Amino acid sequence: MPVEGATYREAMSRLGAAVNVITTIDERGRHGLTASAVCSVTDQPATLLVCINRSSRSRVAFRVGGPICVNTLAHAQREISVAFAGRLGMEERFEEGVWTTLATGAPVLEEALVSFDCLVSSIVEVGTHSVIFCHVQEIRLGDAAEALVYFARAYHGLSHQPG
Amino acid sequence: MPVEGATYREAMSRLGAAVNVITTIDERGRHGLTASAVCSVTDQPATLLVCINRSSRSRVAFRVGGPICVNTLAHAQREISVAFAGRLGMEERFEEGVWTTLATGAPVLEEALVSFDCLVSSIVEVGTHSVIFCHVQEIRLGDAAEALVYFARAYHGLSHQPG
Numbered sequence A, B: 001m002p003v004e005g006a007t008y009r010e011a012m013s014r015l016g017a018a019v020n021v022i023t024t025i026d027e028r029g030r031h032g033l034t035a036s037a038v039c040s041v042t043d044q045p046a047t048l049l050v051c052i053n054r055s056s057r058s059r060v061a062f063r064v065g066g067p068i069c070v071n072t073l074a075h076a077q078r079e080i081s082v083a084f085a086g087r088l089g090m091e092e093r094f095e096e097g098v099w100t101t102l103a104t105g106a107p108v109l110e111e112a113l114v115s116f117d118c119l120v121s122s123i124v125e126v127g128t129h130s131v132i133f134c135h136v137q138e139i140r141l142g143d144a145a146e147a148l149v150y151f152a153r154a155y156h157g158l159s160h161q162p163g
Helices: A007-011 A074-085 B005-012 B075-085
Strands: A020-025 A028-033 A038-043 A047-051 A067-072 A099-100 A105-111 A114-126 A127-142 A146-151 A154-159 B020-027 B027-034 B038-043 B046-051 B067-072 B099-102 B107-109 B116-128 B129-141 B144-153 B154-160
Touching: A007 B038, A007 B129, A020 A047, A020 B038, A028 A038, A028 A047, A028 A074, A028 B067, A038 B005, A038 B038, A038 B129, A047 A067, A047 A114, A047 B038, A047 B046, A067 A105, A067 B005, A074 A146, A099 A146, A105 A114, A127 B005, A127 B038, A146 B144, A154 B099, A154 B154, B020 B075, B020 B107, B027 B046, B027 B075, B046 B067, B046 B107, B046 B116, B046 B144, B067 B107, B067 B129, B075 B144, B075 B154, B107 B116
Parallel strands: none
Antiparallel strands: A020 A028, A020 A067, A038 A047, A047 A127, A067 A114, A099 A105, A114 A127, A146 A154, B020 B027, B020 B067, B038 B046, B046 B129, B067 B116, B099 B107, B116 B129, B144 B154
16 A cells, blocks of 8 residues: 555654755756755766755756755754745745856855755656755855755754764 | 865764764665764654665665664664674674564664664665665654764764753
């Protein structure tokens, strides 16, 4: 018997995860959305993956060979997570935070805990979601010491000190 | 210019993540390893993914159609993470913790924060790693209130209270 969506989402709320803003740019402008489904795949060559909903407004902007940046948020950037997860228009979202670019041209968030500037290497469609594989082209490490983590349907801070 | 492995691993250490013990069973017995590269793919149908190193001893035990359980650890289960990440033999690893089974027969950890009992739906090879897509067959929610999270190369506890 298949697991119900509500049961699965409740269970998944217990999988604590870093909060990231995933960005790109195309002929229509900048795009971005908040995502916690990000994980490392391999360091040879440096590759990560991002899962995003196919119904998200930004989905069509991510294309094989195109730019994508994974900006891992610091605890102080909770408002940026909220802006990119909500109903704001795309350019309005980018009014939160200070943005720059690295190698690929995708929007890179100043003061992020870390930014992974990538090119999309492949996309696998699974049910309602797209799994986007990303080759890392350039990395920028920020100075923040505290990460923003989402767990049990709430934001948390996680500092370098073990606890 | 490709990003160096060491730079990538340093950057990835800033992506805080839940700690999971991934298990299966085959004709040789039980297998398990610690992994933080786990994320939700979709709830229609309930599907998650796990990235594991192709050189890991357990890798060959995971097959399309076979059982796989993702046991998300509670903070009190740090020693289980260490046992399944180290040099112990497979049966020795399972001496840590109390184990049961659900629908698929894969080992399920008592007192885990949550266990996702799954069948492997497909495997995608990317560089040194395998991305294992898993259809969730049964879910077991534990009673623990505090999650085990790995961030900045150290274990941390994360409780239900936001911070």
